[in-house]
Amino acid sequence: MSALTTCPYCGVGCGVKVSVAEQPENGFSSLTGDDSHPANFGRLCVKGSNLKDTLVHEDRLLTPRVDGQDVSWQEATDYIAERIQRVVEQHGPDAFAFYLSGQILTEDYYVANKLAKGFIGTANVDTNSRLCMASAVVGYKRAFGSDTVPCNYEDLEKCDLLIMVGSNAAWTHPILFQRIAAAKAKRPKMKVVVIDPRKTATCDIADLHLAIRPGSDAAIFNFLLAESERRFVTNGEYIKQHTNGFDATLASAQRSAPNAKTVSVHCGVSEEDLERLATWWATTDKTVSFYSQGVNQSSSGVDKCNAIINCHLATGRIGQEGMGPFSITGQPNAMGGREVGGLANQLAAHMDFATPNAIELVQRFWQAPNMAQENGLKAIDMFQAVEQGKIKVLWIMSTNPMVSLPDTEQVRRALEKCELVIVSDCKQSTDTTAYADVLLPALPWSEKDGTVTNSERRISRQRGLLPARGEAKADWWAICQVAGAMGYQSAFSYRSVHDIFREHAALSGFENHGKRDFDISLFSNISEQAYQDLLPIQWPVTKESPNGTARMFTDGRFFTADRKANFIPIDVKEPQIAPDEDWPFVLNTGRVRDQWHTMTRTGDAAILSRHIDQPYVEIHPQDAAALSIADHQLVRLTSLYGEAVLRAKLSDQVLPKNVFVPIHWTRQFASQSVVSSLIPQIVDALSGQPESKHAVVNLQPVENIRYGYLVSTALEIVEGFEYWCRVPTDFGERLEFAYQDELCMAELNLVIEAASPGGEWLEYENPINQHVRRVYFVDGVPKAVLLTQATPNLPVSNWLEEQVLQCEALTANERLALLVGRASGAVDKGAIVCSCFQVGEKQILQAIESGQDSVAKLGEALQCGTNCGSCIPEIKQLLPNIVEVVS
Ligand SMILES: Nc1nc2c(c(=O)[nH]1)N[C@H]1C(S)=C(S)[C@@H](COP(=O)(O)OP(=O)(O)OC[C@H]3O[C@@H](n4cnc5c(=O)[nH]c(N)nc54)[C@H](O)[C@@H]3O)O[C@H]1N2
Ligand SMILES: Nc1nc2c(c(=O)[nH]1)N[C@H]1C(S)=C(S)[C@@H](COP(=O)(O)OP(=O)(O)OC[C@H]3O[C@@H](n4cnc5c(=O)[nH]c(N)nc54)[C@H](O)[C@@H]3O)O[C@H]1N2
Numbered sequence: 058m059s060a061l062t063t064c065p066y067c068g069v070g071c072g073v074k075v076s077v078a079e080q081p082e083n084g085f086s087s088l089t090g091d092d093s094h095p096a097n098f099g100r101l102c103v104k105g106s107n108l109k110d111t112l113v114h115e116d117r118l119l120t121p122r123v124d125g126q127d128v129s130w131q132e133a134t135d136y137i138a139e140r141i142q143r144v145v146e147q148h149g150p151d152a153f154a155f156y157l158s159g160q161i162l163t164e165d166y167y168v169a170n171k172l173a174k175g176f177i178g179t180a181n182v183d184t185n186s187r188l189c190m191a192s193a194v195v196g197y198k199r200a201f202g203s204d205t206v207p208c209n210y211e212d213l214e215k216c217d218l219l220i221m222v223g224s225n226a227a228w229t230h231p232i233l234f235q236r237i238a239a240a241k242a243k244r245p246k247m248k249v250v251v252i253d254p255r256k257t258a259t260c261d262i263a264d265l266h267l268a269i270r271p272g273s274d275a276a277i278f279n280f281l282l283a284e285s286e287r288r289f290v291t292n293g294e295y296i297k298q299h300t301n302g303f304d305a306t307l308a309s310a311q312r313s314a315p316n317a318k319t320v321s322v323h324c325g326v327s328e329e330d331l332e333r334l335a336t337w338w339a340t341t342d343k344t345v346s347f348y349s350q351g352v353n354q355s356s357s358g359v360d361k362c363n364a365i366i367n368c369h370l371a372t373g374r375i376g377q378e379g380m381g382p383f384s385i386t387g388q389p390n391a392m393g394g395r396e397v398g399g400l401a402n403q404l405a406a407h408m409d410f411a412t413p414n415a416i417e418l419v420q421r422f423w424q425a426p427n428m429a430q431e432n433g434l435k436a437i438d439m440f441q442a443v444e445q446g447k448i449k450v451l452w453i454m455s456t457n458p459m460v461s462l463p464d465t466e467q468v469r470r471a472l473e474k475c476e477l478v479i480v481s482d483c484k485q486s487t488d489t490t491a492y493a494d495v496l497l498p499a500l501p502w503s504e505k506d507g508t509v510t511n512s513e514r515r516i517s518r519q520r521g522l523l524p525a526r527g528e529a530k531a532d533w534w535a536i537c538q539v540a541g542a543m544g545y546q547s548a549f550s551y552r553s554v555h556d557i558f559r560e561h562a563a564l565s566g567f568e569n570h571g572k573r574d575f576d577i578s579l580f581s582n583i584s585e586q587a588y589q590d591l592l593p594i595q596w597p598v599t600k601e602s603p604n605g606t607a608r609m610f611t612d613g614r615f616f617t618a619d620r621k622a623n624f625i626p627i628d629v630k631e632p633q634i635a636p637d638e639d640w641p642f643v644l645n646t647g648r649v650r651d652q653w654h655t656m657t658r659t660g661d662a663a664i665l666s667r668h669i670d671q672p673y674v675e676i677h678p679q680d681a682a683a684l685s686i687a688d689h690q691l692v693r694l695t696s697l698y699g700e701a702v703l704r705a706k707l708s709d710q711v712l713p714k715n716v717f718v719p720i721h722w723t724r725q726f727a728s729q730s731v732v733s734s735l736i737p738q739i740v741d742a743l744s745g746q747p748e749s750k751h752a753v754v755n756l757q758p759v760e761n762i763r764y765g766y767l768v769s770t771a772l773e774i775v776e777g778f779e780y781w782c783r784v785p786t787d788f789g790e791r792l793e794f795a796y797q798d799e800l801c802m803a804e805l806n807l808v809i810e811a812a813s814p815g816g817e818w819l820e821y822e823n824p825i826n827q828h829v830r831r832v833y834f835v836d837g838v839p840k841a842v843l844l845t846q847a848t849p850n851l852p853v854s855n856w857l858e859e860q861v862l863q864c865e866a867l868t869a870n871e872r873l874a875l876l877v878g879r880a881s882g883a884v885d886k887g888a889i890v891c892s893c894f895q896v897g898e899k900q901i902l903q904a905i906e907s908g909q910d911s912v913a914k915l916g917e918a919l920q921c922g923t924n925c926g927s928c929i930p931e932i933k934q935l936l937p938n939i940v941e942v943v944s
């Protein structure tokens with residue numbers, strides 16, 4: 058029987074249809090997109106399509122642990138409760154903190170927030186959404202008086218101009234991107250503009266790409282505001298009826314962006330391109346500005362959000378079909394976290410500590426004995442307070458701050474200093490679990506049950522369809538056990554997520570009377586069955602709007618005191634640290650298509666590692682030439698805060714003097730690849746969101762080293778490697794490494810021999826390229842292949858990995874082939890471009906040479922790009938100068 062659930066990856070929130078295997082412990086027998094889900098109508102991207110293979114089985118945390126010892130849940134939660142109580146008695150409630158995540162479910166979030174803010178008495182409840190959505194939230198609140206996303210996905214299809222700012226949606230919100238691409242193909246008059254210092258896959262559908270100087274977005278939107286006035290397209294009636302503060306805002310825009318020339322110099326783009334953008338803007342009513350981390354992750358991220366919103370208010374382009382300022386959320390439940398108020402500067406249900414009467418109202422609703430009275434500490438301040446010894450018990454849930462917070466060395470100091478670090482996770486070995494005193498095993502996707510809200514305010518069910526493994530339990534349950542042990546049984550006696558959801562819904566409507574945007578009071582009494590069957594629906598959901606609400610602000614009324622929206626005058630600010638002689642490069646960071654965050658799920662799937670298998674730094678060829686850095690060579694990046702060693706990827710898709718590094722690889726996967734270790738803890742003063750898209754670094758090639766790989770059933774990392782990286786393969790893992798000192802090779806040999814004693818080595822040195830290949834056989838079975846060479850491009854091969862990891866005895870000829878590293882007749886596909894059908898770059902190039910000169914023809918010949926379509930931008934890049942549209 059099939060069942061419906063929601064994808065746990067990005068904020069598009071696609072519906073997924075699964076069938077549970079006959080033996081449920083084997084997972085799902087089938088998994089496809091849910092045709093009926095309004096986010097994706099049946100489609101899934103690469104990550105979604107491979108969900109079946111990224112259920113968390115390996116390295117799963119299966120029992121609670123205290124100080125390294127397995128304990129029962131009762132022991133663990135009693136211990137936590139006792140420690141929290143003691144620390145609160147001695148040092149007050151603010152000595153405790155929760156650090157949560159946009160990947161827990163709304164029900165988990167709700168009880169964590171309630172326990173801390175109502176019962177322990179601290180607002181130290183922050184989340185990784187601080188690193189993600191905090192600036193967008195403050196931007197909306199300043200403008201609208203509420204944290205309301207006005208638009209929906211249909212608006213992206215119905216608009217005539219889509220401005221994508223700091224978003225690489227082709228890789229990060231792939232299904233939405235495909236919906237946009239399809240809409241544009243149908244209506245070629247629809248224009249797409251991409252504003253991003255990098256030329257990304259998203260530019261594939263762009264009519265105009267502005268490769269702006271990093272951090273300079275505010276000037277572009279101030280320019281559009283000034284141009285709206287100059288070109289007579291401001292909407293005087295709307296401004297008068299529905300807004301405050303236009304004149305001062307316009308004046309400041311005119312001051313900072315007086316003309317195209319000034320803005321052109323400031324942003325590093327041509328006057329012609331700016332004029333073109335201004336003309337499209339001025340002549341297109343149906344305009345959506347779609348923005349993401351290139352805007353939010355900035356020390357002036359809030360201002361950038363408001364610069365965008367200002368333009369929409371001035372032209373009245375909000376609250377109608379095909380228009381509006383649309384901040385896209387990253388995580389599957391970043392929005393749900395905002396709904397429950399799970400940020401340190403929120404109280405609950407879209408109420409703040411400063412909202413009149415809110416503290417008293419929530420206190421009454423919760424019957425709470427210890428209400429927090431003021432804002433708690435935001436993520437960066439929270440970890441500073443941990444290091445300073447002010448926070449003594451820290452409960453981290455569903456996030457990996459040793460990788461994702463800036464200045465991870467500071468995070469390490471804080472975690473080491475902290476008296477009690479509790480980590481709830483599904484995995485046992487992460488960069489953060491390494492510092493935990495207490496580990497609590499959580500349910501991963503497919504086992505956990507509850508609701509999430511996607512980027513268009515749509516609440517969907519994630520269903521618990523597979524049996525829980527080991528002792529793993531839901532996060533809400535663990536929190537309630539601790540609350541109960543602290544003496545708060547009655548307030549936390551929920552039997553199920555359904556109970557929690559009802560209470561959450563009731564609070565949203567409690568004495569609301571239309572004052573607060575977030576209202577799902579229609580669900581206050583939802584039956585168990587109706588909750589189980591809940592169909593995706595957009596909030597608000599009230600008696601007046603029982604079918605949900607597609608679009609907000611259709612009547613031009615906002616949630617400020619006078620119901621008018623606020624213009625916010627924006628001064629154009631620079632990123633806080635500029636490059637100089639010592640740190641000449643600007644470091645930009647972000648995502649790649651097939652990996653999710655810190656790789657705790659996607660990192661184990663060979664199929665998802667084939668697109669990009671190692672951490673890298675993207676460098677402009679000019680800079681690489683000046684520093685004598687070759688493609689794939691190892692490069693050392695240094696900053697005042699840390700160091701990373703990464704493969705160079707030469708590419709003119711980054712601007713000169715700018716480098717880009719992906720955020721995904723952790724200390725579990727590679728020697729020194731955590732890019733956040735290079736980034737200072739500089740934040741936006743209003744939102745507390747870190748400037749994760751802008752740091753300054755130096756680069757040096759790593760020289761005089763040999764590169765190698767090891768394919769073996771027993772992979773060991775030995776002292777002395779300059780670099781190593783684990784790469785999952787179809788048959789196990791491959792270790793790539795680099796070294797200077799031959800001693801570490803001797804040690805590696807010893808380790809391999811110790812793992813399977815009694816074998817023999819065969820060695821072959823290729824006279825042409827000086828590759829040295831050593832194969833270790835035990836009774837004719839290859840146990841390890843070790844290749845080393847002086848150059849960085851390693852000849853990895855699927856065939857070779859299969860030979861070694863299948864552990865079968867080989868014939869003399871096969872042994873020889875292995876030593877030479879080449880099967881007769883084996884095909885080398887090159888880097889995999891299409892993950893769904895495993896089509897490689899070399900195959901595509903061959904097909905192009907033989908006349909398949911379009912995406913469609915290549916799809917017919919090789920199937921590439923015909924399933925999820927995420928690789929179409931890359932396929933197009935392989936095609937020589939052919940302009941075509943995606944259908
Ligand atoms: N494959 C994949 N998809 C994901 C995720 C993932 O881990 N993997 N994570 C999800 C999450 S949580 C999030 S928050 C989203 C993030 O989604 P996005 O924001 O689309 O992703 P990023 O790659 O972080 O950054 C977007 C772009 O901002 C650009 N940028 C950098 N500086 C500037 C600037 O000053 N101005 C402008 N205009 N642009 C700039 C970068 O070059 C980058 O291309 O993705 C979600 N989707
Ligand atoms: N330099 C730089 N830094 C960044 C960013 C950037 O662009 N550049 N982006 C930032 C953004 S937008 C984000 S969202 C963050 C993401 O960064 P993180 O939140 O640190 O990354 P994840 O890998 O998603 O961490 C989730 C953890 O929770 C576990 N987990 C999964 N499901 C559950 C569950 O249901 N319960 C529990 N208890 N655990 C679970 C996973 O195993 C994993 O260890 O990174 C931020 N950091």
Ligand code: SF4
Binds near residue numbers: 100101104105106232
């Ligand atoms: S776009 Fe992909 S990752 Fe995002 S929700 Fe849909 S299937 Fe999941």
Ligand SMILES: [Mo]
Binds near residue numbers: 188189190387388
């Ligand atoms: Mo995010």
